[in-house]
Amino acid sequence: MNVKELYEEQKELAKQAILVDSFDKMELIGGVDCAYFEDNVISGAVVIDYNTFELVDKAYDVLKVDFPYIPGLLAYREAVPMMAAVKKLKIRPDILMVDGFGTNHPRRCGIATYIGIKLDIPAMGVGKSYMYGKVEEDEIYQDGEKVCQLLYSRKSKRPVYISPGHRISLSTSVDIARHFMDGGRIPLPVKLADEYVADIKQKILKTVHT
Protein backbone atom coordinates (compact mmCIF):
# COMPACT_ATOMS: atom_id res chain seq x y z
CA MET A 1 0.00 0.00 0.00
CA ASN A 2 1.31 3.44 -0.86
CA VAL A 3 0.95 6.60 1.17
CA LYS A 4 -2.10 7.74 -0.76
CA GLU A 5 -3.97 4.52 0.00
CA LEU A 6 -3.02 4.68 3.66
CA TYR A 7 -4.37 8.22 3.78
CA GLU A 8 -7.67 6.93 2.44
CA GLU A 9 -7.76 4.13 4.98
CA GLN A 10 -7.22 6.67 7.76
CA LYS A 11 -10.12 8.76 6.50
CA GLU A 12 -12.35 5.68 6.46
CA LEU A 13 -11.34 4.69 9.99
CA ALA A 14 -11.92 8.27 11.17
CA LYS A 15 -15.55 7.99 10.08
CA GLN A 16 -15.97 5.05 12.45
CA ALA A 17 -14.58 6.92 15.46
CA ILE A 18 -17.07 7.40 18.27
CA LEU A 19 -16.16 10.55 20.17
CA VAL A 20 -18.58 10.24 23.06
CA ASP A 21 -18.15 8.08 26.16
CA SER A 22 -19.02 4.53 25.27
CA PHE A 23 -18.05 2.33 28.22
CA ASP A 24 -19.69 1.35 31.47
CA LYS A 25 -16.75 1.79 33.83
CA MET A 26 -13.28 3.28 34.03
CA GLU A 27 -11.67 1.42 36.89
CA LEU A 28 -8.68 0.08 35.01
CA ILE A 29 -6.67 2.36 32.74
CA GLY A 30 -4.10 1.02 30.32
CA GLY A 31 -0.96 2.75 29.09
CA VAL A 32 1.05 1.83 25.97
CA ASP A 33 4.35 2.96 24.50
CA CYS A 34 7.26 1.78 22.36
CA ALA A 35 11.06 1.83 22.42
CA TYR A 36 13.59 0.78 19.78
CA PHE A 37 16.95 -0.93 19.43
CA GLU A 38 18.53 -1.76 16.10
CA ASP A 39 15.65 -2.86 13.87
CA ASN A 40 13.38 -4.01 16.66
CA VAL A 41 10.38 -2.40 18.33
CA ILE A 42 9.66 -3.09 21.97
CA SER A 43 6.05 -2.43 22.82
CA GLY A 44 4.76 -2.39 26.35
CA ALA A 45 1.35 -2.12 27.99
CA VAL A 46 0.50 -1.55 31.64
CA VAL A 47 -2.78 -1.49 33.52
CA ILE A 48 -3.31 0.93 36.40
CA ASP A 49 -6.11 0.98 38.94
CA TYR A 50 -7.88 4.32 38.57
CA ASN A 51 -8.52 4.71 42.29
CA THR A 52 -5.44 3.24 43.94
CA PHE A 53 -2.92 4.07 41.18
CA GLU A 54 -1.54 0.57 41.58
CA LEU A 55 0.01 -1.35 38.70
CA VAL A 56 -2.19 -4.42 38.26
CA ASP A 57 -0.79 -5.92 35.05
CA LYS A 58 1.81 -5.45 32.35
CA ALA A 59 2.98 -7.20 29.18
CA TYR A 60 5.36 -6.54 26.33
CA ASP A 61 6.41 -7.82 22.94
CA VAL A 62 9.40 -7.43 20.64
CA LEU A 63 8.91 -7.28 16.88
CA LYS A 64 10.87 -6.28 13.80
CA VAL A 65 10.33 -2.74 12.57
CA ASP A 66 8.43 -3.04 9.31
CA PHE A 67 7.48 0.53 8.48
CA PRO A 68 9.43 3.84 8.52
CA TYR A 69 8.49 6.86 10.57
CA ILE A 70 6.42 9.11 8.35
CA PRO A 71 4.68 12.15 9.85
CA GLY A 72 0.97 11.41 10.02
CA LEU A 73 1.46 7.68 9.57
CA LEU A 74 2.89 6.72 12.95
CA ALA A 75 0.12 4.16 13.45
CA TYR A 76 1.48 2.04 10.60
CA ARG A 77 4.76 1.75 12.48
CA GLU A 78 3.63 1.37 16.08
CA ALA A 79 0.00 0.24 16.21
CA VAL A 80 0.60 -3.46 15.51
CA PRO A 81 3.34 -3.70 18.16
CA MET A 82 1.26 -1.80 20.70
CA MET A 83 -1.80 -3.94 20.03
CA ALA A 84 0.32 -7.07 20.42
CA ALA A 85 1.34 -5.94 23.91
CA VAL A 86 -2.25 -5.12 24.82
CA LYS A 87 -3.42 -8.55 23.67
CA LYS A 88 -0.86 -10.18 25.96
CA LEU A 89 -2.35 -8.51 29.02
CA LYS A 90 -4.21 -10.87 31.34
CA ILE A 91 -6.37 -8.03 32.59
CA ARG A 92 -8.30 -5.98 30.06
CA PRO A 93 -8.16 -2.23 30.72
CA ASP A 94 -11.43 -0.28 30.43
CA ILE A 95 -9.70 2.58 28.64
CA LEU A 96 -6.38 2.77 26.83
CA MET A 97 -4.01 5.74 27.07
CA VAL A 98 -1.83 5.81 23.97
CA ASP A 99 1.45 7.67 23.51
CA GLY A 100 0.50 9.84 20.55
CA PHE A 101 -2.62 11.54 19.22
CA GLY A 102 -6.20 10.55 18.64
CA THR A 103 -8.60 12.56 16.54
CA ASN A 104 -6.29 15.59 16.53
CA HIS A 105 -4.63 14.51 13.33
CA PRO A 106 -4.49 15.72 9.68
CA ARG A 107 -7.02 13.02 8.73
CA ARG A 108 -8.48 12.67 12.21
CA CYS A 109 -6.94 9.26 12.67
CA GLY A 110 -3.97 9.36 15.02
CA ILE A 111 -2.63 6.13 16.52
CA ALA A 112 -5.03 6.28 19.48
CA THR A 113 -8.01 6.36 17.13
CA TYR A 114 -6.48 3.67 14.95
CA ILE A 115 -5.89 1.28 17.86
CA GLY A 116 -9.22 2.09 19.48
CA ILE A 117 -11.11 1.11 16.36
CA LYS A 118 -8.97 -1.91 15.48
CA LEU A 119 -9.33 -3.37 18.98
CA ASP A 120 -12.76 -1.86 19.57
CA ILE A 121 -11.64 -0.46 22.90
CA PRO A 122 -12.04 3.03 24.40
CA ALA A 123 -8.79 4.90 23.69
CA MET A 124 -7.36 8.39 24.16
CA GLY A 125 -4.14 10.02 23.01
CA VAL A 126 -1.40 11.70 25.03
CA GLY A 127 0.99 13.62 22.78
CA LYS A 128 4.23 15.23 23.91
CA SER A 129 4.58 17.83 21.17
CA TYR A 130 2.40 19.78 18.75
CA MET A 131 0.87 17.77 15.95
CA TYR A 132 -1.74 19.63 13.93
CA GLY A 133 -4.55 22.16 14.07
CA LYS A 134 -5.33 25.72 15.11
CA VAL A 135 -4.08 26.53 18.59
CA GLU A 136 -6.22 28.90 20.63
CA GLU A 137 -5.27 29.42 24.24
CA ASP A 138 -4.86 25.93 25.63
CA GLU A 139 -7.00 24.09 23.11
CA ILE A 140 -6.68 23.04 19.49
CA TYR A 141 -9.36 23.19 16.81
CA GLN A 142 -9.89 21.55 13.42
CA ASP A 143 -12.75 22.74 11.26
CA GLY A 144 -14.06 24.72 14.19
CA GLU A 145 -14.26 21.61 16.31
CA LYS A 146 -12.28 21.31 19.54
CA VAL A 147 -10.13 18.23 19.18
CA CYS A 148 -7.37 18.67 21.72
CA GLN A 149 -6.68 20.13 25.13
CA LEU A 150 -3.25 21.25 26.33
CA LEU A 151 -2.42 20.30 29.89
CA TYR A 152 0.38 21.90 31.87
CA SER A 153 1.76 20.28 34.97
CA ARG A 154 2.96 22.42 37.86
CA LYS A 155 6.59 22.04 36.86
CA SER A 156 7.18 21.70 33.13
CA LYS A 157 6.84 24.60 30.74
CA ARG A 158 5.86 22.27 27.92
CA PRO A 159 2.30 20.94 27.82
CA VAL A 160 0.98 17.51 27.08
CA TYR A 161 -1.61 17.22 24.29
CA ILE A 162 -4.80 15.34 25.12
CA SER A 163 -7.17 14.16 22.38
CA PRO A 164 -9.88 11.49 22.27
CA GLY A 165 -9.26 8.41 20.16
CA HIS A 166 -12.36 6.25 20.13
CA ARG A 167 -15.41 5.57 22.33
CA ILE A 168 -14.52 8.50 24.62
CA SER A 169 -15.05 12.27 24.64
CA LEU A 170 -12.42 14.98 24.81
CA SER A 171 -13.65 16.18 28.20
CA THR A 172 -13.51 12.72 29.74
CA SER A 173 -10.07 12.16 28.23
CA VAL A 174 -8.93 15.38 29.88
CA ASP A 175 -10.46 14.36 33.20
CA ILE A 176 -8.60 11.06 33.18
CA ALA A 177 -5.32 12.66 32.15
CA ARG A 178 -5.65 15.24 34.91
CA HIS A 179 -6.43 12.53 37.42
CA PHE A 180 -3.10 10.85 36.62
CA MET A 181 -1.02 14.02 36.45
CA ASP A 182 0.57 13.69 39.85
CA GLY A 183 3.52 16.03 39.63
CA GLY A 184 5.21 15.01 36.40
CA ARG A 185 4.45 16.12 32.87
CA ILE A 186 3.28 12.73 31.62
CA PRO A 187 0.11 11.06 32.95
CA LEU A 188 0.95 7.95 35.04
CA PRO A 189 -0.27 5.18 32.69
CA VAL A 190 1.84 6.43 29.78
CA LYS A 191 4.75 7.29 32.04
CA LEU A 192 4.83 3.78 33.49
CA ALA A 193 4.52 2.23 30.03
CA ASP A 194 7.46 4.38 28.93
CA GLU A 195 9.59 3.32 31.89
CA TYR A 196 8.53 -0.28 31.37
CA VAL A 197 9.71 -0.50 27.74
CA ALA A 198 12.89 1.37 28.61
CA ASP A 199 13.54 -1.20 31.32
CA ILE A 200 12.85 -4.14 28.98
CA LYS A 201 15.21 -2.57 26.46
CA GLN A 202 18.03 -2.37 29.00
CA LYS A 203 17.52 -5.96 30.05
CA ILE A 204 17.65 -7.14 26.44
CA LEU A 205 20.75 -5.12 25.59
CA LYS A 206 22.39 -6.41 28.73
CA THR A 207 21.60 -10.02 27.82
CA VAL A 208 22.04 -10.10 24.06
CA HIS A 209 25.38 -8.42 23.40
CA THR A 210 25.31 -7.32 19.74
Place this chain on the structure above:
DNA sequence: GCGACAG
Protein backbone atom coordinates in the same frame (compact mmCIF):
# COMPACT_ATOMS: atom_id res chain seq x y z
C1' DG B 1 6.64 25.06 -5.52
C1' DC B 2 6.81 25.59 -0.28
C1' DG B 3 5.73 24.34 4.36
C1' DA B 4 4.26 21.27 7.94
C1' DC B 5 2.88 16.93 10.57
C1' DA B 6 3.16 12.48 16.82
C1' DG B 7 7.26 8.78 17.73
Place this chain on the structure above:
DNA sequence: ATCTTGTCGC
Protein backbone atom coordinates in the same frame (compact mmCIF):
# COMPACT_ATOMS: atom_id res chain seq x y z
C1' DA C 1 12.35 7.22 18.65
C1' DT C 2 17.75 7.32 19.29
C1' DC C 3 22.72 9.11 19.74
C1' DT C 4 24.86 11.59 24.60
C1' DT C 5 27.98 15.21 29.37
C1' DG C 6 27.45 18.28 31.86
C1' DT C 7 24.61 21.38 33.96
C1' DC C 8 20.71 24.71 35.58
C1' DG C 9 16.98 24.60 38.86
C1' DC C 10 13.54 23.08 42.46
